[in-house]
Amino acid sequence: MKKTVVLFIIAALVLITTGLWIFSGHSEIKPAELISLGVIALVVVFALFVGYKRLTSVKKGEPAEDEMSKKVMHKTSSMSYYISLYWWLAIMYFSDKLKFETHTIIGAGILGMAVIFAVCWFVYNFRGERNE
Amino acid sequence: MNNRIKEFRARYNFTQEDLAKKVNVRRETIVFLEKNKYNPSLKLAYDIARVFEAKIEDIFYFD
Numbered sequence: 432m433k434k435t436v437v438l439f440i441i442a443a444l445v446l447i448t449t450g451l452w453i454f455s456g457h458s459e460i461k462p463a464e465l466i467s468l469g470v471i472a473l474v475v476v477f478a479l480f481v482g483y484k485r486l487t488s489v490k491k492g493e494p495a496e497d498e499m500s501k502k503v504m505h506k507t508s509s510m511s512y513y514i515s516l517y518w519w520l521a522i523m524y525f526s527d528k529l530k531f532e533t534h535t536i537i538g539a540g541i542l543g544m545a546v547i548f549a550v551c552w553f554v555y556n557f558r559g560e561r562n563e
Numbered sequence: 564m565n566n567r568i569k570e571f572r573a574r575y576n577f578t579q580e581d582l583a584k585k586v587n588v589r590r591e592t593i594v595f596l597e598k599n600k601y602n603p604s605l606k607l608a609y610d611i612a613r614v615f616e617a618k619i620e621d622i623f624y625f626d
Contacts, residue, residue, distance in 0.1 A: 488589050488590075491590070492584055493583055493587075493588070493589045493590060494587055494588065494589065498592070498604050498607060499588065499589070500589065500591075559595045559598070559600025
């Protein structure tokens with residue numbers, strides 16, 4: 432239950448920070464920033480989805496986390512870390528070819544990692560986890 | 564590894580939710596077990612066998 436509350440707090444903090452970013456000193460939103468906002472929205476929706484699933488499990492009298500969900504999370508973490516290494520490698524390669532500002536590159540890296548994590552979680556959560 | 568959880572569940576007239584509560588896992592885990600998409604830990608296999616008053620090898624088997 433504590434982890435679920437932390438998840439909702441983090442999602443709220445991300446939303447507040449994004450709101451501050453949008454409303455402080457920005458007259459208009461650029462197309463590149465719109466993509467960032469879309470990715471942030473996806474990440475927040477993912478966090479809310481996971482939190483909601485945990486809450487409904489608790490309401491039904493089931494544990495918020497069990498051995499399968501822990502295994503899925505473990506596998507997701509390791510695979511997303513592995514893919515993220517290649518993501519950062521690709522960013523390093525393209526940052527040499529294209530001229531982007533440093534904060535844009537770091538933002539793309541962090542948001543990309545979040546998306547990779549979410550995609551891995553969905554793959555492992557719906558495909559299942561066999562010990563073969 | 565395959566299993567006969569669905570068969571045993573029908574015999575005992577348990578829903579997936581009933582079994583999930585008895586072995587302290589989420590219903591999703593039971594769904595994945597029945598579809599053979601997840602291999603349980605030894606503890607979970609033992610708990611399920613105990614609920615059905617059977618041996619582990621009666622419920623879980625290799626092809």
